[in-house]
Amino acid sequence: MPSDNLAKQAPAFRAALIDWYDQNARDLPWRSAPSTYGTVVSEFMLQQTQVKTVLPYFDAWLKKYPNFKQLATASEEQVLKSWEGLGYYSRARNLHKLAKEVSEIPESELPTDSKSWLKFPGVGPYAAAAICSISFDDPSAVVDGNVVRILSRITADESDYKNSTDAAKSYRDLVQELLNPERPGDHNQAMMELGATVCHKQSPNCLLCPVREFCKGYAEGIAEEVPKLAKTKFEDKSVNRAWIQDGKRVLLHKIPDSAKRMKGLHELPELLPLKLATPKAKPLAKRKRSITRYRITENIYKFSPAKLPQQLPTDYLWVEHSKLGELPFSGPHRRWITELLDD
DNA sequence: AATCCGGGGCT
DNA sequence: AGCCCAGGATT
Numbered sequence: 001m002p003s004d005n006l007a008k009q010a011p012a013f014r015a016a017l018i019d020w021y022d023q024n025a026r027d028l029p030w031r032s033a034p035s036t037y038g039t040v041v042s043e044f045m046l047q048q049t050q051v052k053t054v055l056p057y058f059d060a061w062l063k064k065y066p067n068f069k070q071l072a073t074a075s076e077e078q079v080l081k082s083w084e085g086l087g088y089y090s091r092a093r094n095l096h097k098l099a100k101e102v103s104e105i106p107e108s109e110l111p112t113d114s115k116s117w118l119k120f121p122g123v124g125p126y127a128a129a130a131i132c133s134i135s136f137d138d139p140s141a142v143v144d145g146n147v148v149r150i151l152s153r154i155t156a157d158e159s160d161y162k163n164s165t166d167a168a169k170s171y172r173d174l175v176q177e178l179l180n181p182e183r184p185g186d187h188n189q190a191m192m193e194l195g196a197t198v199c200h201k202q203s204p205n206c207l208l209c210p211v212r213e214f215c216k217g218y219a220e221g222i223a224e225e226v227p228k229l230a231k232t233k234f235e236d237k238s239v240n241r242a243w244i245q246d247g248k249r250v251l252l253h254k255i256p257d258s259a260k261r262m263k264g265l266h267e268l269p270e271l272l273p274l275k276l277a278t279p280k281a282k283p284l285a286k287r288k289r290s291i292t293r294y295r296i297t298e299n300i301y302k303f304s305p306a307k308l309p310q311q312l313p314t315d316y317l318w319v320e321h322s323k324l325g326e327l328p329f330s331g332p333h334r335r336w337i338t339e340l341l342d343d
Numbered sequence: 344a345a346t347c348c349g350g351g352g353c354t
Numbered sequence: 355a356g357c358c359c360a361g362g363a364t365t
Contacts, residue, residue: 046360053351054360087349090363124362144360163345164361192360201358202354260364261348290356291349331350 006154006214007177013214014180014187020210021190026051026197029058031189036110036135037067043127044095048088051196057086071099080264080328089262089330094122112136125168134185141179142188143168146195151175152227153199153217160228167227199223234290238297240278241268243285243340246305249318250337252327256315266319266327268300268336273313276303285340289332300336 006013025031028051030042041061045054061082065071071079076096083092098120102110111117113136114128123131125143132138141147148167151157151174161167180187198205206218217223244251253269255262271278283299290296319327324337 043360048348048359048361049350050352050359085350087351088361090348091361094362122362126361130360142360145358146360165344168361189360196360289349292347294347 006174009214010178013178013211016210016214017190017194018180018183018186021186021193024197025189025193029055029062034134036131038062039131039135040098041095043130044091044122045086047091047127049086053086057083065099068099068102071096072103076264077328081326084328084334085331087331089265091122093263097121098123113138114140130188133188137184139179139181139184141175141184142192143171143175144192144195146192146199147171147175148227149201150191150195150199153204153223154211154215156216156220156222157226158222158228160230162230164229167229232293234293234295236297237294238299240271240283241298241300242271242274242276242303243268243300244303244305244308246318248321250321250324250341251305251308251312252317252319254315254317262330264328265333266329267333269316271301274316275309276301276307279303285336287332287336298332298336300340 028042030038042054042058045057045061064082065074065079074096076093079092079096080089083089086092101120112132114125114132117123117128117132118125129138129140129142133140133142145164148164148171151171152167155174157170159170161170175191178187194209194211198209202224204223206212206215206223209215209218212218215223217226242251251269252266253273255265255267257263279301281301284302285298285300287298287300288295289298321341324341329337
């Protein structure tokens, strides 16, 4: 890997990149009036989520929770409700916990280095480097999916990677050498901006690229073929759920804190915990969706409340139709309930 | 080291 | 309909 050559050209690379960024940076709300809080919120929301999706959530979030203290005093249900539809809901819970921890720290004692920020919930190597470089000029380079893509192309790295984590590790040293020590936050954002707007996964716009002259992948015509990341295999899975109405109420399951995922969200109950047998009749609704490596078929069956056990298990609740809007759901559950209520 | 989390936008 | 995306926690 020609990283030695690239490292020697680091000053020229940095200059070309930052000049381009100064001219072409998108006007994003978390850039217009930067604060540590706004930076933290944006970095949590942007994990595995595209800018366009985040925009409306970010604005609403800052209006509702303008600072760490206000977020810290909100209820978890409110916080999850505000996150509804963004996905990866543990991010919201972790951001809430982080706000509670940060609120207890006098502002002058808030850490400004990425190693310290790693201790906060929901903050991994990427977020720690992003937050500290942007907010405190800490010289920590980020390695996200964009950076991996850019550097694999610039170095014409045709290695086969099992996953993005392994690829990120292989660029840790190079990306740190390239970092602009004068403006680490802008440099990091410039790399990600370049990946998001020019160095696309498919059909990279090399003719507009400010660092094309450093790009071995471009010179060799293989930019589009790297990085080589193993493809994930999908697994089919089906889940059976119950739609049970009793007058103007519908039965829901609140996912407990002891669960592995989607804690605190509500969902249409699965059949097994309610001792409901899978009907032979056609389901009321059939929905397909993909989550990570699963293709899930959700079968939603209609039951009469009379079929339920005498005593409902814990965490199951009847909710008035008029109150459904107040509870947090994941996007799909929110959609299904809306669709089924219209029937 | 492997596995899991959701959703939307784009081609 | 598939593919991808400003990753982190858990085991």
